[in-house]
Structures are given as C-alpha cells and as structure tokens.
C-alpha cells in the first residue's frame with residue numbers, strides 16, 4: 001500500500017503545489033457546499049520535493065512571496081512579503097512554539113526538521129483570522145509525518161526510512177518513522193540524527209556552520225465513529241551548531257514538546273480542541289565554536305570578553321473551534337490562548353561573579369476569540385470574512401547585573417557597572433506590565449467570471465503587539481529575535497501594537513495547459529515597531545564604552561513605534577509544454593519603506609524569479625531550475641544595511657524509483673559554483689580568514705546531494 005505513495009504524488013505534478021483547500025474540502029462532511037474561492041495556499045509536499053538542507057525554512061525560498069532570513073544552518077526565520085520573525089505566524093502540527101533563544105536560534109520551523117516534515121504550506125496573502133492569533137505578516141503551517149490508520153482490525157507495521165547526504169558540508173541525516181496501526185488505533189515513533197561540518201563557498205569556508213541535532217517523537221492516535229483523538233510528545237536535542245550571523249553560537253537546545261488534539265464531527269457540526277506546549281533550554285557562547293575574543297592589549301582583557309548565555313522558554317497554548325456547515329457555506333467560532341515565559345542570563349566562564357540578567361521572568365500571554373463566515377453569495381460569488389479580538393498581556397520581573405566581577409576600585413569595569421546599575425534602575429522603576437486590546441478583521445471576495453478565470457479582492461486589518469525583546473531589552477544588546485544587523489538595541493516597555501491595513505487583488509486563471517496566479521498587495525502599518533536611534537544617554541554611553549572594549553558597535557537603536565508600508569506582487573504559474581514537460585515560474589517582488597522618514601526597511605528580500613523545467617519519464621523525473629535574484633539596493637540606512645548584487649544559479653535534480661517501495665533522488669545545487677552574496681543571510685560575525693568581519697555572508701557553493709526513501 002505504502003509503495004504507491006511516491007507514484008501517486010508524482011501524478012499530481014506539476015502540482016508541486018497542491019491546493020490544500022481542495023484536499024481539505026474532500027475530507028470535510030458531504031453536506032458542506034463549496035464556496036467559490038481562489039487558490040489561497042501554496043503547499044510543498046516533502047515526498048514530491050527534493051530538499052538538500054536540514055532546515056525546513058529553506059523551502060520557503062521556492063514559494064511565491066516567501067523567503068528565509070538565515071543566521072545559521074538550523075535557524076531559518078520565515079519571511080513573507082517583506083515581514084519576518086514574530087510577524088509571521090508559524091504553526092507546527094497546530095502548535096505554536098516560542099523558542100528559548102532571544103535571537104530566534106530555535107525559530108519555530110526549526111522544530112519541524114525536513115526528515116520529519118510531511119508538508120509545508122504558506123497562506124498566500126491575507127490569512128483568515130481562524131488560522132492564528134497574530135497573522136499580520138502571514139501564516140505558515142508545517143505538518144509532520146504522522147502515519148495512517150488502516151482498513152483492517154489487525155495491526156500492521158509500517159514505516160519509512162529517510163537517508164540524506166550533501167557535499168557542501170558533508171552533511172548527513174538518518175531517520176526512521178515507524179507506525180503500528182489498525183482502523184482505530186495508531187502508535188507512531190520517529191528517530192532522527194543529523195550532523196554536518198562547516199559549509200563551503202567558492203571563496204573558502206563559512207565559519208562556524210557545523211551542526212548536530214537529534215530528534216525523538218512518540219505518538220498515539222485513536223479514531224472511532226465521530227471521534228478522533230491524538231497525543232504526541234517530542235524531544236529535540238540540538239548540539240553544537242554555528243550561527244555565524246549572530247554574536248554567539250549554539251551549544252545546546254534541549255526541548256520537550258507536546259500536543260494533543262480531539263475532534264468530534266457529527267451532522268453539520270465539527271468541534272476541535274487542541275492543547276500544546278513546550279519547554280526549551282538553550283546554551284550559547286561566543287567562544288566554543290568560533291575563535292574566542294582576542295587581540296586585546298592583555299590576556300585578561302581577552303578573558304573578560306568571553307560570554308555565554310543560558311536561556312529558557314516555557315510555553316503552552318490551546319484552541320477550541322466549532323465549525324457549523326449551513327446551506328450557503330459555513331460558520332466558524334473559536335477561542336484560543338498562548339502563554340509564554342522567557343528568561344536569559346549572560347555570564348562569563350572566566351569571571352564567576354559576572355552576570356547580566358538579559359531577560360527575567362518576561363511573560364507574554366494572548367487570549368483570542370473569533371468568528372468567521374464562508375458564504376456563497378451566488379453560483380459565481382464567494383465571500384470569506386471574519387473578525388477576531390485578542391487581549392495581549394505582557395510583564396517582566398526586575399533585573400540586575402554585575403559587570404565588575406573583580407571588585408575593582410576604579411577603571412572601566414567600575415564605570416560600566418555604574419552605568420548598568422543606572423539602566424537597571426531606570427528599567428525596574430517603570431511600570432512594566434502592559435495590556436493591548438487588538439481587533440483584527442478580514443474579507444475576501446472571489447468572483448468566477450467563467451470556467452477559467454476567478455477574480456479575487458481582499459482587505460484586512462491585522463495587529464501585532466510587541467515581542468518580549470522589543471519591550472524588555474533594558475541594556476544595549478543584540479538580542480533582537482535574530483535581526484542580525486550588528487546594531488545593539490534597547491526596548492520600550494510601553495510600545496503600542498502595530499496595526500496593518502492591507503488590500504490585495506489578483507486572479508486565478510486555470511486554462512487547461514496553463515495556470516496563472518498573480519497577486520498584488522499594498523499594506524500600510526501604523527505604529528510599526530522598528531529600531532530608531534536611541535536618545536537614552538545612559539544606554540548610549542554604555543554602548544560607547546562597550547564598543548571601545550571591542551564589543552559591538554556604538555549608537556544603539558531603540559525599538560519605537562514608527563510608520564511603514566509594504567507593497568508588491570507575486571506570481572506562481574505553470575505551463576504544460578508537452579505531456580512530459582512542464583515549465584514553472586514563480587516571481588516575488590516586494591518593497592518595504594518607512595513612512596515617517598525617508599528610509600527603506602531592513603532585510604527585505606531582493607526581487608526574485610524561479611524558472612523550472614520538469615520532465616516526467618516512466619519511472620523517473622528530472623527538474624532543471626534557474627534561480628535569479630536581483631540587486632538589492634533599497635537598503636535601510638537606520639540599520640546600516642549593505643547592498644548586494646544580483647545573481648543567478650542553476651540547480652538540477654532527478655528522481656528514480658528503484659523499486660516499488662524505494663525512491664532515490666539526486667541533485668546538484670549551484671551547478672556552476674557561482675560566487676555570490678546572500679542578502680538575507682546578514683553579515684559574518686565570527687572570525688574567518690575567508691570572509692572579512694561584518695561583511696556580507698556568501699551563498700553556498702556547489703552542492704551534490706541525495707536522498708533515499710524506503711517505505712515498508
């Protein structure tokens with residue numbers, strides 16, 4: 001049975017993107033009437049796609065409007081239409097994960113490794129309010145492998161092994177998924193081990209980019225009549241992993257994750273309850289993978305600049321959803337919550353008494369409630385609309401620091417310690433607890449003008465409250481959710497929520513041998529949270545002293561409410577040239593600008609175009625891709641951003657079905673070993689003889705890779 005899977009999915013090509021909505025519709029109850037709508041999601045099914053890297057977020061590069069901010073090999077931060085980080089809602093099997101790392105070293109998608117991933121879906125454009133609490137920048141959903149119930153009472157044992165190799169960093173991944181299932185019960189398990197050395201690029205080696213990660217999953221599912229229940233637990237252990245675009249590297253990320261789901265479907269109603277959580281602990285340092293601080297006038301000075309951070313996050317959430325199918329569509333009502341706590345402390349292994357409370361007991365809790373309607377206005381007119389209310393509460397505990405571990409009587413440590421004490425006093429004496437009441441709404445109208453063409457228009461208001469870093473970073477640091485611009489920042493506890501108003505227009509043109517899905521968008525964000533030059537004298541002076549010691553740049557930024565706008569377009573399309581050959585094209589264009597001053601926004605994806613030719617043989621297929629990035633010279637002066645030149649690289653991959661149940665894929669990325677700079681990978685921050693300090697990070701060199709999947 002299992003062996004059919006790869007062949008079946010092949011038959012769906014060129015639908016490398018399968019409309020997830022269509023699949024969902026098949027699974028829903030029969031009485032639901034189908035509301036006219038456009039294709040509003042783009043899904044990559046792992047079985048159908050060859051992915052070399054270990055980082056699931058890399059797949060976003062192949063999706064319209066999406067990209068990845070990369071600070072290391074396992075740390076991909078989702079970007080969509082110019083927004084990224086906390087502005088993009090990411091769900092992993094319905095769970096939200098707020099990682100331990102204050103620089104998003106364990107960004108949410110890092111909790112769905114490629115070897116475990118079943119599919120990655122991006123919501124194109126305006127996300128429904130039912131998809132998540134804060135979807136100001138978009139919504140990404142990762143589904144991991146879960147196995148399937150069978151049609152018999154007898155238990156059968158099934159599984160999949162997934163082995164991967166790549167040459168650019170001698171990376172390997174070995175994993176196995178196992179399930180024991182009958183028609184009512186399924187027990188599942190997954191183990192994975194992956195590791196790699198430092199990456200090659202045409203000019204040398206990128207230091208440090210090695211990584212090692214292990215993952216263990218156990219789960220149980222039950223299905224009987226109208227009831228479905230599941231519970232899953234997972235452990236993620238990331239070991240040494242380099243993040244050269246950040247000031248430190250990962251020593252460990254140890255996470256325990258759980259999720260449970262119950263669904264009851266009867267008649268016209270479907271009720272779903274979900275609960276999830278994670279407990280994450282993380283160590284990082286500036287000396288164990290990269291060259292430790294040196295070149296000071298004395299060895300003591302060098303030793304004083306060693307830093308390590310211990311960071312933890314604790315989070316849990318729930319959602320309750322009721323869907324009601326009515327004559328002309330459906331209603332959906334829901335309540336959801338997500339409660340997070342973060343702590344981080346910086347120490348120096350060479351000076352025991354030295355410490356800085358980076359974050360202490362910072363909490364961010366959201367409670368949301370929404371109603372959504374999917375409505376058929378006529379045979380050719382469909383409407384989706386919804387409204388959501390979120391209450392976001394944030395708080396933080398008092399902080400302190402000791403920057404004079406040797407108890408000196410005078411000199412730099414004394415001055416720095418006094419300055420830190422002054423900043424701590426400023427922070428602790430403020431009212432740190434804040435509450436926002438945020439209202440979101442959206443409406444999407446689809447008009448089918450004939451069998452081939454459906455027009456689409458959408459409008460939305462979306463909000464996001466400040467992150468814990470944006471509020472509670474009290475001393476100039478680079479702990480910014482992975483911005484990696486090299487600037488130090490301080491927070492503002494009473495930041496107002498960002499409010500975005502968005503318009504989107506487009507159409508779906510599906511005419512037999514070609515499909516075309518363009519979307520144009522304009523988004524205006526008031527109170528957009530962005531670093532602006534700090535006017536806090538103590539912070540500025542502290543930052544200057546630090547930089548004189550060779551630690552960071554002077555002139556810190558402070559997270560502030562500003563104004564911004566985003567606009568652009570993205571297109572996905574495919575053309576069937578012959579029965580066997582399909583041409584695919586994906587184009588993404590976005591502009592992000594400040595409205596209050598004349599500046600562009602930082603780390604916005606360059607315009608890019610992907611062209612791919614797919615050839616389907618009898619039991620093999622091949623794909624030739626051309627990836628083209630334009631210059632990015634619309635850069636942020638505020639964030640001292642450096643421009644990058646455009647580039648083109650060629651990729652080639654092929655798949656062979658060795659037997660009915662085994663499939664081999666091989667490929668080469670950057671076939672011509674092109675040397676280029678990757679705008680979204682920021683700057684090298686670790687000593688590297690091949691890359692000057694704080695210069696742009698190069699793209700990867702030629703990479704041969706393969707993947708063997710065996711179903712049993």
Ligand SMILES: [Cu+2]
Pocket residue numbers: 101102103105248250282283284
């Ligand atoms: Cu970290």
